[in-house]
Amino acid sequence: MPASEYSKDTDRTTDVQTHDETPFSDIVTDHPLILKGLSDCGFINASPIQVAALPTIIAGNDTIVEAKNGTGKTLTFVIPTLIRLKLDQDHLQTIILAPTREIAVQIQQCFKKVGQHLPGLKCEYFIGGTPVDVDKQKAKSCQIAVGSPGRIKHLLNEHVLKCSEVKSFILDEVDKLFTDKCFTKDVRLIDTKLPKLKQTIVVSASIDKNDMSVFDEFMKEYIIVKGAEEDMNALQDPSKFLLGIQQYVACVKAVSTNIILLPAKNVRLLNILKNLPFTQCIIFTNYMTRVEAVCNMLRDHNYKADYIRGDQDQSIRLKLVDRLTSFKSKILVATDLIARGIDSSNVDLVINMDCPHDWATYLHRIGRAGRFGNKGNAFTILDDDKELKTFKHIINSIESIKIKMLPIAITKPILEYADNELEDLNLTTETEMLPIQDTKNGITKENGNNLIEENLNKDNESDSIFSTNDIESNVSSLSEKESLQKLCELVKETEKKLIENNMVDKRHLTDDRSYVLFDPEPLLDSTDQYTKYSIEDLLDIIKNYDSDFEKYEASKKLMLKNSTLQTVSENEPSNKNQIFENNDLKNLSNTTDIKMNNINTDQLLESQHKPLINCENEKLVNEVCLESNISNESIIDDPKIDVNNSQQLRFTNIYSLFQIPDFSFLKPVQHDSEFAHLTNANKSDVSTMMCEKSSKAEEFSEEKNYDEEEYCNEEESCGEEEYYDEEEYCEEEECCDEEEYCEEEECCDEEECCDEEECSDEEDSCNEEYCDEDKYHDEQENPNEKEYCDNKKLYEEDIDLVAENKSFDEHYTNKNCFYNHNNHGIHFEKDSCKSKQKPFCNNIQKYNFPKTEEKNIEINDHQVVDYEILNDWYSQWKQQMNRIQTFVRMSK
Numbered sequence: 001m002p003a004s005e006y007s008k009d010t011d012r013t014t015d016v017q018t019h020d021e022t023p024f025s026d027i028v029t030d031h032p033l034i035l036k037g038l039s040d041c042g043f044i045n046a047s048p049i050q051v052a053a054l055p056t057i058i059a060g061n062d063t064i065v066e067a068k069n070g071t072g073k074t075l076t077f078v079i080p081t082l083i084r085l086k087l088d089q090d091h092l093q094t095i096i097l098a099p100t101r102e103i104a105v106q107i108q109q110c111f112k113k114v115g116q117h118l119p120g121l122k123c124e125y126f127i128g129g130t131p132v133d134v135d136k137q138k139a140k141s142c143q144i145a146v147g148s149p150g151r152i153k154h155l156l157n158e159h160v161l162k163c164s165e166v167k168s169f170i171l172d173e174v175d176k177l178f179t180d181k182c183f184t185k186d187v188r189l190i191d192t193k194l195p196k197l198k199q200t201i202v203v204s205a206s207i208d209k210n211d212m213s214v215f216d217e218f219m220k221e222y223i224i225v226k227g228a229e230e231d232m233n234a235l236q237d238p239s240k241f242l243l244g245i246q247q248y249v250a251c252v253k254a255v256s257t258n259i260i261l262l263p264a265k266n267v268r269l270l271n272i273l274k275n276l277p278f279t280q281c282i283i284f285t286n287y288m289t290r291v292e293a294v295c296n297m298l299r300d301h302n303y304k305a306d307y308i309r310g311d312q313d314q315s316i317r318l319k320l321v322d323r324l325t326s327f328k329s330k331i332l333v334a335t336d337l338i339a340r341g342i343d344s345s346n347v348d349l350v351i352n353m354d355c356p357h358d359w360a361t362y363l364h365r366i367g368r369a370g371r372f373g374n375k376g377n378a379f380t381i382l383d384d385d386k387e388l389k390t391f392k393h394i395i396n397s398i399e400s401i402k403i404k405m406l407p408i409a410i411t412k413p414i415l416e417y418a419d420n421e422l423e424d425l426n427l428t429t430e431t432e433m434l435p436i437q438d439t440k441n442g443i444t445k446e447n448g449n450n451l452i453e454e455n456l457n458k459d460n461e462s463d464s465i466f467s468t469n470d471i472e473s474n475v476s477s478l479s480e481k482e483s484l485q486k487l488c489e490l491v492k493e494t495e496k497k498l499i500e501n502n503m504v505d506k507r508h509l510t511d512d513r514s515y516v517l518f519d520p521e522p523l524l525d526s527t528d529q530y531t532k533y534s535i536e537d538l539l540d541i542i543k544n545y546d547s548d549f550e551k552y553e554a555s556k557k558l559m560l561k562n563s564t565l566q567t568v569s570e571n572e573p574s575n576k577n578q579i580f581e582n583n584d585l586k587n588l589s590n591t592t593d594i595k596m597n598n599i600n601t602d603q604l605l606e607s608q609h610k611p612l613i614n615c616e617n618e619k620l621v622n623e624v625c626l627e628s629n630i631s632n633e634s635i636i637d638d639p640k641i642d643v644n645n646s647q648q649l650r651f652t653n654i655y656s657l658f659q660i661p662d663f664s665f666l667k668p669v670q671h672d673s674e675f676a677h678l679t680n681a682n683k684s685d686v687s688t689m690m691c692e693k694s695s696k697a698e699e700f701s702e703e704k705n706y707d708e709e710e711y712c713n714e715e716e717s718c719g720e721e722e723y724y725d726e727e728e729y730c731e732e733e734e735c736c737d738e739e740e741y742c743e744e745e746e747c748c749d750e751e752e753c754c755d756e757e758e759c760s761d762e763e764d765s766c767n768e769e770y771c772d773e774d775k776y777h778d779e780q781e782n783p784n785e786k787e788y789c790d791n792k793k794l795y796e797e798d799i800d801l802v803a804e805n806k807s808f809d810e811h812y813t814n815k816n817c818f819y820n821h822n823n824h825g826i827h828f829e830k831d832s833c834k835s836k837q838k839p840f841c842n843n844i845q846k847y848n849f850p851k852t853e854e855k856n857i858e859i860n861d862h863q864v865v866d867y868e869i870l871n872d873w874y875s876q877w878k879q880q881m882n883r884i885q886t887f888v889r890m891s892k
């Protein structure tokens with residue numbers, strides 16, 4: 001808390017000032033050492049939220065503290081905690097949870113500073129990404145524990161942190177802790193371990209009224225304290241916006257694909273930086289890879305910039321935050337990893353390179369500037385079409401907002417523009433037709449959208465959920481552009497209906513459906529990245545749309561009948577091995593003609609979309625092609641995916657989306673020796689997970705050369721995340737099985753959840769297989785990247801084996817030819833998969849054929865799959881998945 005200069009600052013906005021200055025000495029009586037600590041930090045007078053909250057919290061009430069960003073909420077729990085602390089007792093007395101490690105560290109630093117004169121104060125942070133052994137030492141005599149939920153849970157489970165004497169439980173950024181399922185689970189679990197009689201305090205700047213009920217679980221009776229500008233007793237809810245922040249929107253011309261927007265947005269960014277004096281700046285983007293790209297671009301233009309994102313080493317992340325807060329870095333490009341909580345008093349400029357995923361994220365992001373009443377500016381760079389509309393929707397749900405539109409051509413320093421020279425962002429137009437996606441709750445909210453409502457009601461009267469005739473009739477008489485728009489609207493409406501009928505996962509909601517019209521493998525967005533359909537789910541979806549269900553059922557039976565099990569070792573008990581035969585999926589592919597109301601999807605796509613593609617939308621197609629890194633012809637002429645084309649990267653998304661095992665990175669074992677090894681040797685000693693050396697690992701390194709956006713799609717957020725580095729988890733269903741969230745959101749960058757440590761806990765872990773914490777460490781932040789990294793490690797471990805297999809290596813040096821024609825077997829060993837190959841193993845394990853199968857299909861520790869069959873199977877899968885995905889998209 002670098003606050004020493006605040007006490008001298010009289011030019012602060014009124015939202016951090018009380019009418020009559022209230023010195024802390026009026027509130028904190030009989031605690032001279034704490035007052036001394038406060039005063040040493042420059043904290044003399046309390047802010048409105050502190051004046052309001054401190055007495056009630058000090059009195060021991062369960063309390064909800066809600067106030068704008070940067071108005072001093074941290075002290076509302078730090079001071080009471082220090083007051084109640086029994087310094088002569090070494091046991092744990094307070095637990096504080098925060099959704100990001102960086103926030104946890106910052107809170108701990110605040111305790112240390114304010115409590116600097118308290119003899120024997122022991123306040124420690126416990127966060128993932130740091131050695132548990134060190135934490136265990138720290139936990140021995142810790143009085144106040146601040147940490148991320150995963151690590152705290154782990155230490156409690158291991159009884160390293162002893163909680164029987166805990167008197168208060170504090171949840172900072174509580175809305176985040178409760179919107180992330182993974183966090184929520186941990187918080188609940190931690191709460192159950194704590195004594196019933198304790199004080200609970202929850203804190204945030206963005207508590208949704210509708211979410212308040214969750215607190216009933218944790219607090220029987222509580223007091224809500226809100227901060228208000230000018231008057232803490234204001235009857236109305238205070239504005240959520242910091243008074244000191246001037247907000248702007250800067251538009252760029254909309255183009256069809258996100259990637260093409262980036263250069264234009266970069267130009268806009270440079271333009272803003274050039275025309276606005278600033279002390280420190282944070283630039284937010286929704287995409288993990290953009291963080292680095294934007295940072296590099298800025299460095300190319302001689303700006304001193306750092307970047308931070310969830311896949312960096314924890315120690316580096318902490319250093320980067322430290323560089324920011326100690327004013328060593330001028331510009332920090334970030335994901336939503338630091339959208340919340342991070343306090344750097346010199347940040348006076350925040351720039352959003354993309355539309356934030358929800359109003360809370362927007363508030364928290366811009367709240368990084370204007371700390372404690374300082375002045376600052378916030379810019380959001382958007383395309384002038386879809387992004388702008390989405391932004392308006394997001395913003396519309398916040399009252400008292402005033403945002404200015406920046407002119408396209410900035411002709412003078414931005415601050416020289418008079419108020420009347422800048423247009424106000426018109427929030428009342430253009431937004432009526434768009435359903436708002438509530439990323440928090442995964443539901444769609446209407447915004448006076450009567451038209452859609454009417455249509456829905458009308459359609460609900462019939463049995464049909466989605467009438468393709470609607471599309472046909474609507475598009476036929478219109479121009480192609482209008483048709484396209486109409487079609488997109490219909491797709492959105494249909495999506496809504498499907499959601500209402502629980503037929504698709506809500507997290508599939510995304511604003512952009514247009515790609516499906518042009519791209520046989522639709523561009524995946526961050527939401528999709530985290531969506532996991534089981535095969536059963538997919539079959540259900542198909543079933544729901546397949547009027548010829550009997551045919552489908554028959555084909556399924558045929559498929560099952562044809563599926564065979566093979567073992568490399570004759571001795572291997574057959575019921576313990578599962579081999580998928582190529583026919584299985586071929587049959588599925590051939591027979592499961594996906595239909596929507598008797599209209600074959602392919603036909604539909606062909607009839608509806610091809611004309612669009614072939615006419616004036618060719619440009620758009622080209623853009624999509626550019627983005628997809630695929631040839632135009634392949635889109636137009638061949639709706640199937642070529643297994644050897646360079647879309648491999650995007651298939652990774654599909655694996656994630658549909659839980660398809662990715663065999664492309666497996667390496668066949670060496671025939672003789674390995675098989676002998678498998679069949680004869682002590683199998684528990686076998687450590688030969690045969691991953692193909694070049695494919696995934698090289699793919700990973702080569703990804704850098706891919707179009708950034710393409711790769712971004714795998715990473716986004718997590719969305720907040722995180723947050724959306726929230727992405728990080730959650731290949732584990734149990735952990736984050738719903739999280740777009742890992743869309744989080746829009747992911748992007750909030751990891752914390754599923755801290756590795758928790759996974760050592762067998763009972764409560766996301767996945768018991770994740771017992772090896774160090775390995776799991778590596779898997780945090782970004783599952784996709786980490787998976788690759790870990791695979792790479794694995795390859796290195798098996799380097800000798802790989803080296804021996806020269807022909808194999810030769811084959812695999814060609815990245816585009818990762819489908820081996822050698823008739824090698826692949827085996828993968830369950831042990832080897834534990835942490836490193838988890839998604840892969842899970843996928844395999846989850847691919848259970850229905851129980852009617854005569855053979856008892858189970859995964860064996862040493863499953864051996866014929867490689868050629870696997871390739872065929874995989875290729876069939878890809879084709880099938882392409883169709884299903886297209887179908888799912890269209891059905892939405």
Ligand SMILES: Nc1ncnc2c1ncn2[C@@H]1O[C@H](COP(=O)(O)OP(=O)(O)OP(=O)(O)O)[C@@H](O)[C@H]1O
Nearest residue numbers: 001003006045047069070071072073074341343372
């Ligand atoms: N009474 C005070 N006097 C002077 N400075 C203060 C006071 N209280 C807090 N500050 C300073 O204000 C800044 C913001 O405080 P804090 O981080 O607690 O805000 P917050 O409300 O928790 O923000 P966020 O919601 O973004 O986490 C910090 O730099 C802190 O040092």
